[in-house]
Structures are given as structure tokens and as C-alpha cells.
Amino acid sequence: MAKKKDKITLSICYENPQNHLRGFMDTDMTLDEWKSTYPQLTVIHAYRTNWDMKSKESDARYYFNTKCLEYGLTADMLHDTFESNGQTFEIIGLNPSNTKYKVITRELSTGKTYKQTPKYVLRCLAEKETA
Secondary structure, three states: OOOOOOOEEEEEEEEEOOOOEEEEEEEOOOHHHHHHHOOOOEEEEEEEEEHHHOOHHHHHHHHHHHHHHHHOOOHHHOOOEEEEOOEEEEEEEEOOOOOOOOEEEEEOOOOOEEEEOHHHHHHHHHHHHHO
């Protein structure tokens, strides 16, 4: 009896350079097939998702990647760290149902989770880049 292969899906975050609109798409195509099918679009981020063996981490990453652009974040910011008030925080997810504090962070020394605004997180990450 042949072993069943797990279904692999490619999740792609893309931008249309003509109007600068960004989107997100799941596909069973390879990245090269996708690029040849949609030559007018630019890939910003792509990753493989194993739908038959999803873990809590891949669910969180998938959810972050599908929602991040709505708040000015990018898919690669998940698990980025930044400093604020002498503490180091890691971005661990999103909570879009919260009206203001949509980004979930974890303070690394204590493990305590905090809710932050996307604007605050972006400002802290920008300060980290310039430091």
C-alpha cells in the first residue's frame, strides 16, 4: 500500500506594482508556476504550509500572514523582537477582534504577554533598525 503524501500548499503574499495593492493567496502551484501564471504581480513573501499536519505554530503563522498587511506589518515580522522601556518583546501573533491593541507580544524575560497597537510596534521596530 502506497504511503499517502501530505498536501503541501504554498501561501504567497504579493503586491501589484501598478497600483501598490497587496494581497494574499494560497495555491497548490510551485512558486515558479505561480510567477509564470501571474507575471504582473511581485512576490513579497512565500512559505509552504502542510495542511494535513498543521500545528498550533503553523496556524498562528498562517493567521498572522493573512492579516498582517491590514495593519501595516509584513509577514516576516512574526517573532521579530524589539525593545521598549528596557524590556525586550517578541511579536507572537495578532488579535484583530481587539479594536485598538491588535498585536500580541511576549516580554522575553518574564514570558508575560501584552497587547500593543500596530503603530507602536512599527515605531519600536523602526527605532531598532536605526539603532
